[in-house]
Amino acid sequence: MMIPARRPAPTTGALALAAFAVLIAVPSAAAQDRTLALVGGQLLDGYEAPPIHHAAVVIEGNRIVAVGPAAEIDIPADAEIIDTRGKTMMPGMVDAHVHIMILGHGDYSRWFPWFEGNDELVYETSAKQLLAAGVTAGVDLAAPMSSLAFRDRVNRNEVPGPRLLASGPWVTRYAWGFLPDELRVLHRTPEEAAERTRMLIDAGVDVIKTWIGTTEEDMRAIKAVAGPAGIPIHCHVYAEEVVWGAIRGGCDVLQHAGSGGSVPPYSQELVDHIAMEGIPVVQTISHRIWIYPATVEFPERLWDPDIINSFPPSIREEVLASYTKNDFWRKPYFRTTPRQIRNSEGASRQFIEADALMAMGTDTGSPLNFHAESAWREVSAYVDMGMTEIEAISAATKVSAEVLGLSETGTIEPGKLADIIVVDGNPLFDINVLGYVTDVIKDGIIYKRNGVPVWEMEEAQTQTSTRGS
Ligand SMILES: [Zn+2]
Known part of the structure; x- marks a missing residue:
């Protein structure tokens, strides 16, 4: 039996990142009407299909509106960009x-x-x-x-x-x-x-x-x-x-x-x-x-x-x-x-x-x-x-x-709910990189960014502002 005994090593320490959290805007549910684009990484859409390389996914509100090779996708000028180069985007x-x-x-x-x-x-x-x-x-x-x-x-x-x-x-x-x-x-x-x-x-x-x-x-x-x-x-x-x-x-x-x-x-x-x-x-x-x-x-x-x-x-x-x-x-x-x-x-x-x-x-x-x-x-x-x-x-x-009867999620396709994660590496080469999730978007809301959950960013922000006052 193969035993995945080790957790894949994170490439960035959550603690180190938390120190910089104050520099990152903390998104909230209120940000839901904006446009978001995940750009540059490999895309697995949930089907048993070959990946799309150097892909882009565009999200408006809580829905996916466009998916494909980044070179072929129109990314709205006002979109907030999540750089996924070097990583893999896949359904949550x-x-x-x-x-x-x-x-x-x-x-x-x-x-x-x-x-x-x-x-x-x-x-x-x-x-x-x-x-x-x-x-x-x-x-x-x-x-x-x-x-x-x-x-x-x-x-x-x-x-x-x-x-x-x-x-x-x-x-x-x-x-x-x-x-x-x-x-x-x-x-x-x-x-x-x-x-x-x-x-x-x-x-x-x-x-x-x-x-x-x-x-x-x-x-x-x-x-x-x-x-x-x-x-x-x-x-x-x-x-x-x-x-x-x-x-x-x-x-x-x-x-x-x-x-x-x-x-x-x-x-x-x-x-x-x-x-x-x-x-x-x-x-x-x-x-x-x-x-x-x-x-x-x-x-x-x-x-x-x-x-x-x-x-x-x-x-x-x-x-x-x-x-x-x-x-x-x-x-x-x-x-x-x-x-x-x-x-x-x-x-x-x-x-x-x-x-x-x-x-x-x-x-x-x-x-x-x-x-x-x-x-x-x-x-x-x-x-x-x-x-x-x-x-x-x-x-x-x-x-x-x-x-589970949740067919509005589970794949990355136009019209589906925006439930997308980004993992650090290529899970088609080493499945255990699913253990390093850098970004999580659910219902169009960013819940994890660059390896740090937003609630930890909020805590770090609170601590920093308390110390500063
Ligand atoms: Zn049980």
């Missing part, structure tokens, strides 16, 4: 399995009591970390009801973060140990499952997430409510017979499939059925499976300043405390990791070989799986498992957007 990544209520902390039994009362700070931190990592859209799959109001704030651009869809609490027959009650709605019968589904839809969820124990009959009952409401069902599944049951019951997106459990390799019949029917698969293979060995090999990565400095002080302290003993391999979460590594690799290769419809999802926020790096690690894992670089990038952008 779309994460089809996000958790904003967790952020890489090593111990659930200690995290959730801490989370109570700190939910807004945690959501905001997760959303900023994801956005700075180049994730411009995603679906949150399990959080208390308070996540729905947060989703709305992000989607109104009041808080920095990816475009969010949210499931609210998951639907399950099991109350697992130390997870808080607000995280789940329990049922004992298919009738109750239907009732809980109705309650969640009325509360405004975008998708239903089913967790373990959901039977085929439960799934049919959930589908009977969610289907007519146009609400897709994302199903947490591992075992072959559970996957079959979910499919027969009307599951819309298979989550995790094959990234753990005891079953893979799956039967060829199942893999072929999933591929032929175009049932989306979101494997979440890098959490535990890539990240765990990467951390065993290089435990120093837990103190990576790019990760650690992206937390506010109180959360940073709590996260570091959860790893202080440096014995994360003893944590219960990783008990079955060796088996999961074997199974994930087997199942991933099966789905990729069968040309199944695979979106990119990370389970981001699970232990060791930091929002600041979950996306590039998952794309990198897909490449290790047999996708070409361009296939993996397309899975993480265009395909994931389509699977």
Whole structure:
């Protein structure tokens, strides 16, 4: 197994840049009616197509209006220019399995009591970390009801973060140990499952997430409510017979499939059925499976300043405390990791070989799986498992957007929403350069510039002006 153990070295230190932040105009949501042009770099548009070299993208407000070789594009004289020479422009990544209520902390039994009362700070931190990592859209799959109001704030651009869809609490027959009650709605019968589904839809969820124990009959009952409401069902599944049951019951997106459990390799019949029917698969293979060995090999990565400095002080302290003993391999979460590594690799290769419809999802926020790096690690894992670089990038952008029903984003084309990132280097040569996102634009708003998130620029500006007064 190839392990992307090292984070690609940033070419410019965020701290050094922050010192100059006062010289850079801080863009804000109010700047949305201006024209923006990204000029000079390589462009990947989200399709499995050759890149456009020395390209330009013109954005008006929150829409892309022109794309092509820079020499052929009319760049309006009043456009604000982002120089992308030497870099790659691509659609913002779309994460089809996000958790904003967790952020890489090593111990659930200690995290959730801490989370109570700190939910807004945690959501905001997760959303900023994801956005700075180049994730411009995603679906949150399990959080208390308070996540729905947060989703709305992000989607109104009041808080920095990816475009969010949210499931609210998951639907399950099991109350697992130390997870808080607000995280789940329990049922004992298919009738109750239907009732809980109705309650969640009325509360405004975008998708239903089913967790373990959901039977085929439960799934049919959930589908009977969610289907007519146009609400897709994302199903947490591992075992072959559970996957079959979910499919027969009307599951819309298979989550995790094959990234753990005891079953893979799956039967060829199942893999072929999933591929032929175009049932989306979101494997979440890098959490535990890539990240765990990467951390065993290089435990120093837990103190990576790019990760650690992206937390506010109180959360940073709590996260570091959860790893202080440096014995994360003893944590219960990783008990079955060796088996999961074997199974994930087997199942991933099966789905990729069968040309199944695979979106990119990370389970981001699970232990060791930091929002600041979950996306590039998952794309990198897909490449290790047999996708070409361009296939993996397309899975993480265009395909994931389509699977989530967010087809106004995910590609760089005239008419699409302006969700664009710039990465430092050529991901077609080394996929891990997705780990160095220099610029992030979401909904036409610049959220990261030259490697520095705008909220850090604002903080630096505040500090400077305080010192000067
Ligand atoms: Zn998850």
